[in-house]
Amino acid sequence: xxxxxxxxxxxxxxxxxxxxxPNATEARxxxxxxxxxAEALAETFRVLGDPTRVxxxxxxxGGELCVCDIASLVEISESAVSHQLRLLRNMxxxxxxxxxxxxxxxxxxxxxxxxxQQGLRHVxxxxx
Amino acid sequence: xxxxxxxxxxxxxxxxxxxxxPNATEARxxxxxxxxxAEALAETFRVLGDPTRVxxxxxxxGGELCVCDIASLVEISESAVSHQLRLLRNMxxxxxxxxxxxxxxxxxxxxxxxxxQQGLRHVxxxxx
DNA sequence: CTGATACCTGAGCATGTGTTCATATATTCA
DNA sequence: TGAATATATGAACACATGCTCAGGTATCAG
Numbered sequence: 321x322x323x324x325x326x327x328x329x330x331x332x333x334x335x336x337x338x339x340x341x342p343n344a345t346e347a348r349x350x351x352x353x354x355x356x357x358a359e360a361l362a363e364t365f366r367v368l369g370d371p372t373r374v375x376x377x378x379x380x381x382g383g384e385l386c387v388c389d390i391a392s393l394v395e396i397s398e399s400a401v402s403h404q405l406r407l408l409r410n411m412x413x414x415x416x417x418x419x420x421x422x423x424x425x426x427x428x429x430x431x432x433x434x435x436x437q438q439g440l441r442h443v444x445x446x447x448x
Numbered sequence: 449x450x451x452x453x454x455x456x457x458x459x460x461x462x463x464x465x466x467x468x469x470p471n472a473t474e475a476r477x478x479x480x481x482x483x484x485x486a487e488a489l490a491e492t493f494r495v496l497g498d499p500t501r502v503x504x505x506x507x508x509x510g511g512e513l514c515v516c517d518i519a520s521l522v523e524i525s526e527s528a529v530s531h532q533l534r535l536l537r538n539m540x541x542x543x544x545x546x547x548x549x550x551x552x553x554x555x556x557x558x559x560x561x562x563x564x565q566q567g568l569r570h571v572x573x574x575x576x
Numbered sequence: 577c578t579g580a581t582a583c584c585t586g587a588g589c590a591t592g593t594g595t596t597c598a599t600a601t602a603t604t605c606a
Numbered sequence: 607t608g609a610a611t612a613t614a615t616g617a618a619c620a621c622a623t624g625c626t627c628a629g630g631t632a633t634c635a636g
Contacts, residue, residue, distance in 0.1 A: 335516040335550065335582070345517050348510050352521070353568065358502045360571045361564075366497030371490040372594075378486065382476050387613060388463040389473050393480070400595055402614055421603050421612045422463065431570035436489075438566060440481065442559035443488045463612070500624080515583060528625060530584055549582045549633050577636100584631070592623075601614070606607100 367411055368436065372396055373404055377427065377436055380414065386422035495539055496564065500524055501532055505555065505564055508542065514550035 368374060375394040379385060387405065391398040405425060408414040415428040427433055496502060503522040507513060519526040533553060536542040543556040555561055
């Protein structure tokens with residue numbers, strides 16, 4: 321059966337020319353992060369890769385808020401907020417608590433907040 | 449001409465019910481990160497929000513590499529790598545150096561690498 | 577020059593994403 | 607119960623994204 325992909329780079333043989341080090345690429349192959357880790361890492365960053373979600377996380381960093389307050393602060397429709405909150409909920413980044421008619425959301429992942437803060441430092445530092 | 453958006457939530461008045469603190473939302477409005485910062489932050493994270501780019505950054509973390517080596521290590525076509533490298537170049541995350549026929553790429557942003565590493569710690573820690 | 581190698585780039589395409597709109601569910605109050 | 611409020615959800619749409627494919631540029635060898 322034919323291969324599904326034409327990527328023949330499987331074993332080695334990158335270019336025909338000698339590189340920095342003949343077997344440097346081979347040595348690097350061993351030091352790659354485990355399979356799936358790159359995907360998980362990308363997925364984590366992807367959550368923060370949207371301005372609306374960034375803002376939601378930002379306002380929630382100040383503490384618990386109900387949906388309409390989030391919508392008001394982020395200046396986006398409540399429906400859009402609700403959709404994003406579901407995404408964040410499914411990824412276990414926020415937690416919901418019902419209190420009467422409102423539902424209050426809280427950050428539920430200390431990792432995301434520190435990533436957020438470090439990213440913020442870098443962004444504000446860069447545009448000096 | 450009419451407003452493009454029907455978002456009337458401009459001033460305040462989130463819900464009709466009293467919140468945790470009557471003027472808490474108003475107080476939070478002042479502490480929001482500057483306009484545009486959320487966008488810049490999201491854009492930064494968005495770059496890391498793709499497995500291919502994560503892998504490219506990963507292999508480049510080990511030092512300078514030519515395009516075909518990157519393609520070989522990341523196991524993706526050279527064309528796809530080239531496209532991603534252009535993106536990373538435009539965002540000033542990598543730098544290119546021509547040496548004969550090959551072009552060697554290096555990481556050109558200390559921020560992205562530390563974000564990458566912190567994200568990696570969190571991901572590997574989470575799936576213990 | 578010609579050919580070969582290494583990389584770049586535009587077009588096209590399939591897939592993913594974020595929003596709106598309409599509607600559904602849940603809770604409270606009268 | 608019925609109306610009003612707060613949130614959730616599905617469908618649809620516009621748009622972005624990442625890849626492949628087919629060429630294009632740049633460099634070097636002969």
